[in-house]
Amino acid sequence: MQLSERYLRLLADKFPNSNAVRTEIINLSAILSLPKGTEHFVSDLHGESSAFIHMIKNASGVVRRKVDDIYGDTLSEVEKRALCALIYYPDERIDLVKRMYAGEDSEATRTLTCQLSGIRTLDEWYRYRLHQVVEVARAVTVKYSRSKVRKLLPRQYSYIIEELLHESNLEQRDRVNYYNAIIDAIIQTGCAEQLLIEISYLIHSLTIDTLHIVGDIFDRGPGASKILDVLSTVRDYDIQWGNHDIEWMGAMLGNHALIATVLRVSIRYANIETLEEGYGINLLPLANFAMETYGNDDCTIWQTRDFENNPRLTRSAQLMAKMHKAISIIQFKLEGQTVRRHPEWGMDHRALLHLIDLKRGVITLDGTEYPLLDTYLPTLDPADPYRLSQEEQDLMNQLTRSFRKSEKMQKHLRMFYRHGSLHLVRNGFLLYHAAIPLNDDGSFREVDVCGVRCSGRRLMERIDEVVRLAYYGSGQEQRDAIDYMLYLWEGENSPLYDKDKMTTFERYFLADQTTWHERKGAYYELANRRDVCQRILIEFGLSPDTGRIINGHIPVRTIKGETPIRAEGRRFVIDGGFSKPYQEKTGIAGYTLIYNSHGIQLVEHESFENREQAVLSGSDIHSRAMLEDFSQRRMLVRDTDRGHELQQQVDALQQLLAAYASGRIEEM
Numbered sequence: 001m002q003l004s005e006r007y008l009r010l011l012a013d014k015f016p017n018s019n020a021v022r023t024e025i026i027n028l029s030a031i032l033s034l035p036k037g038t039e040h041f042v043s044d045l046h047g048e049s050s051a052f053i054h055m056i057k058n059a060s061g062v063v064r065r066k067v068d069d070i071y072g073d074t075l076s077e078v079e080k081r082a083l084c085a086l087i088y089y090p091d092e093r094i095d096l097v098k099r100m101y102a103g104e105d106s107e108a109t110r111t112l113t114c115q116l117s118g119i120r121t122l123d124e125w126y127r128y129r130l131h132q133v134v135e136v137a138r139a140v141t142v143k144y145s146r147s148k149v150r151k152l153l154p155r156q157y158s159y160i161i162e163e164l165l166h167e168s169n170l171e172q173r174d175r176v177n178y179y180n181a182i183i184d185a186i187i188q189t190g191c192a193e194q195l196l197i198e199i200s201y202l203i204h205s206l207t208i209d210t211l212h213i214v215g216d217i218f219d220r221g222p223g224a225s226k227i228l229d230v231l232s233t234v235r236d237y238d239i240q241w242g243n244h245d246i247e248w249m250g251a252m253l254g255n256h257a258l259i260a261t262v263l264r265v266s267i268r269y270a271n272i273e274t275l276e277e278g279y280g281i282n283l284l285p286l287a288n289f290a291m292e293t294y295g296n297d298d299c300t301i302w303q304t305r306d307f308e309n310n311p312r313l314t315r316s317a318q319l320m321a322k323m324h325k326a327i328s329i330i331q332f333k334l335e336g337q338t339v340r341r342h343p344e345w346g347m348d349h350r351a352l353l354h355l356i357d358l359k360r361g362v363i364t365l366d367g368t369e370y371p372l373l374d375t376y377l378p379t380l381d382p383a384d385p386y387r388l389s390q391e392e393q394d395l396m397n398q399l400t401r402s403f404r405k406s407e408k409m410q411k412h413l414r415m416f417y418r419h420g421s422l423h424l425v426r427n428g429f430l431l432y433h434a435a436i437p438l439n440d441d442g443s444f445r446e447v448d449v450c451g452v453r454c455s456g457r458r459l460m461e462r463i464d465e466v467v468r469l470a471y472y473g474s475g476q477e478q479r480d481a482i483d484y485m486l487y488l489w490e491g492e493n494s495p496l497y498d499k500d501k502m503t504t505f506e507r508y509f510l511a512d513q514t515t516w517h518e519r520k521g522a523y524y525e526l527a528n529r530r531d532v533c534q535r536i537l538i539e540f541g542l543s544p545d546t547g548r549i550i551n552g553h554i555p556v557r558t559i560k561g562e563t564p565i566r567a568e569g570r571r572f573v574i575d576g577g578f579s580k581p582y583q584e585k586t587g588i589a590g591y592t593l594i595y596n597s598h599g600i601q602l603v604e605h606e607s608f609e610n611r612e613q614a615v616l617s618g619s620d621i622h623s624r625a626m627l628e629d630f631s632q633r634r635m636l637v638r639d640t641d642r643g644h645e646l647q648q649q650v651d652a653l654q655q656l657l658a659a660y661a662s663g664r665i666e667e668m
Helices: 005-014 018-032 051-069 079-090 090-101 107-115 122-141 146-152 155-165 171-186 193-206 224-231 243-252 256-268 275-279 283-294 319-339 390-405 408-419 454-474 475-490 504-509 531-540 582-585 611-617 642-662
Strands: 039-042 210-213 237-240 361-366 368-371 425-426 429-432 447-449 451-452 548-551 571-573 591-596 599-604 625-630
Touching: 005 642, 018 642, 039 051, 051 079, 051 122, 051 193, 051 224, 051 591, 051 611, 051 642, 079 090, 079 122, 079 193, 079 611, 090 107, 090 122, 090 611, 107 210, 107 611, 122 171, 122 193, 146 155, 155 171, 155 193, 171 193, 171 447, 193 625, 210 408, 224 408, 237 408, 237 425, 237 582, 243 256, 243 390, 243 408, 243 454, 256 275, 256 319, 256 390, 256 475, 275 408, 283 390, 319 390, 319 475, 368 408, 368 475, 390 408, 408 454, 451 454, 454 475, 454 531, 531 548
Parallel strands: 039 210, 210 237, 429 548, 548 571
Antiparallel strands: 039 591, 361 368, 425 429, 447 451, 591 599, 599 625
16 A cells, blocks of 8 residues: 555654664564464453463463473473472472472472472572573573563563573583573572572563453452452453453442442352452441341341352351342342333333332232242332432442542453453454344344444444443443443343343242243354354454354353364354352363464363462463464464554555655655
């Protein structure tokens, strides 16, 4: 494409002469010829921070694979695990080694002694491990330019690490002496520990070039805030919003119904650690209100699940049950208020409180009466059932202030907006968390989104616009967008939910389980067909033959023979059970899809026990399946979306170079 002279003159401000242009063309051309960086795709983390951090540190098994490639049979399995443990957790592993050489006698140091037989002193251990860790780092840096690696190095050690990494002539005696002299000086000056740590962190940074999280950082696990803290240190990542992410984002924005929902779900699963410790939300007002309002109620049906499995919980089971009931009733009221403000949503069937006959203890749904499992509802006014009592309103005002004033919560909300989107198209993949609303015949369902009717790709783009209005907008438009976050959480035509209804009320209050049924949208069945996935890929501008869809949201039950590979390889469902409560259903502990210059691989995670065990054992990812092999021709940067952008820059620079040569633009 021929560029305008105005554009070329703007480009000339940055590259003011031919030499500057040639240098940049050479630099970009070299980058285009490097192997493609490694992309990792994960989904449905559900607050399992320990497992996520372990996955980041071992790069879903990539680090162990590098160790195997480098050392083959020259290192035993025990030695390989020990080296990996050091790279994954350098601080803790070094501390343990120092305690062992200092003579501490404990189970951990005795285990370590067995692993390190033959290495007599701490200095010997430093020398041995520095050589190995540098070798691994050298292997992971080969696909990056020196300038890119240099930017990741700690300033105080950058020169030393560069010398170690780029010392390639070790077969020459003088170079061997030079290299060993650096290692000896590192140990003698007391830098060995810090160098091991810094080089290990460099390995972490370079084994995952880009991290894609296909939704649901939040939910039942206790460490969603920790996951986001770790993400903030990752060099390149993106998030495709999941239904639980939208639930929390709406709450962070001040949607009262979603604040109540977040509290209810957290209390229901005895998971208030994220709220209290992660974000500093004060739940004492809710506890006081619950005791005052439901102090004489045994709250039988409101008992918190998994209470006994949470040793960090300081409240009694009875208090948690009362808090659970208190916030649930408030949620049902606030949901009713919101859906009645928006009749265009078609969700009046989710406002159920006015159908309750408290005197008779029944509710009438679709002409059928059902007895209520709990009829002690002292804050429910039959004449105006969706109105909060004054005490409930005061409580919600306090809780909303806590959410809006939590500095970390607002920081994480900004991360969701800066790095997040409803969907993403990248390097031939289409990423979205749950679904694209479809009609029964596989055509794209038309949906009203805040006054705009749209379907398919335009639907996803419009919803993305509305979610951003909830943060960046103003006035009534912003208020409506914040309300719409509730619809995205539980609306029938929401691509993050796509079921006919969310039967939370029925599951609490009705024993008849036929009322609990939530009918899935057509997508969940039709998207297992190749032709339907091809239609979706074309809609988003991708090839129907080489493009692929990546989803999460629905756990893959491998123990029942389900596979994450759907639609004859056009779609991958990578929710494998990061969340511990789902692992009994899935049979594994999560998936990572890895896309690098060698091919596309699907990795199954082993269950993560705890950090202490990982430090000792170097536990890792075991099962790996190659889905596509690029061994005949490795993928290069030029084959990626980023490569296409760089090539456009090269083309523009070539035109600027020609303009300089012709005298059309004067060099500075």
